[in-house]
Amino acid sequence: MLAPLRHSPASWGTPSPRRRPPRAWTPIAARPEHAAFVACLDAGVVGWAHIHASCDFERGPHAVIEGLVVDAAARRGGVATALLEAVERWAAEAGLPFVRLYSHVTRAEAHAFYARRGFEQVATSHQYRKVCSPRPGTA
Numbered sequence: 001m002l003a004p005l006r007h008s009p010a011s012w013g014t015p016s017p018r019r020r021p022p023r024a025w026t027p028i029a030a031r032p033e034h035a036a037f038v039a040c041l042d043a044g045v046v047g048w049a050h051i052h053a054s055c056d057f058e059r060g061p062h063a064v065i066e067g068l069v070v071d072a073a074a075r076r077g078g079v080a081t082a083l084l085e086a087v088e089r090w091a092a093e094a095g096l097p098f099v100r101l102y103s104h105v106t107r108a109e110a111h112a113f114y115a116r117r118g119f120e121q122v123a124t125s126h127q128y129r130k131v132c133s134p135r136p137g138t139a
Contacts, residue, residue, distance in 0.1 A: 035090045039070070039079045046074035049083040051090055051099070063091035065101035084117055102127070 028034045028050065039047035047070035055061045065087055070079045091099050101119070103110050111121070 035087065037083055037086045039074075039083055041074060041079075046071045047079045047083055049087050051087040053091075053094055053096060059100075061096055063087070063094065063096040063099045065099060068101070080113060081117070 028036055031052075034050065034052040036048065036050045038045055047068075049068040050066040051063050052066060053061065054064045065084075068080060068083055068087070070083070088099055099119075100122075101114070103114065105124070115121075
């Protein structure tokens with residue numbers, strides 16, 4: 001079963017920690033420019049996907065898959081394909097012309113999966129992060 005996430009993951013009961021979706025989904029589910037989907041089998045939650053609308057100077061409007069995760073025990077059973085189809089459908093219905101995603105360089109099986117699904121590799125890059133501290137007088 002595949003369903004859009006519209007409420008807190010806590011309402012699913014208590015899945016095992018390795019199957020628990022991110023805690024941040026409660027605020028994400030409330031944002032119209034984001035969508036989150038979960039895949040459930042008899043064993044409970046076996047996968048999730050998160051997509052959102054984005055726009056930048058270089059690419060214009062598009063969708064970004066922020067995560068697509070399938071439990072190792074449920075792989076090769078169509079779960080990732082169903083999740084990918086759900087996020088692609090969401091992007092198309094939102095009028096976004098393309099979907100992009102990031103995949104770690106070590107994930108060869110995932111890269112092959114995305115290529116089979118019509119994705120093309122467009123860049124190889126490093127990812128950086130810096131924690132933002134509030135400026136004095138703004139907090």
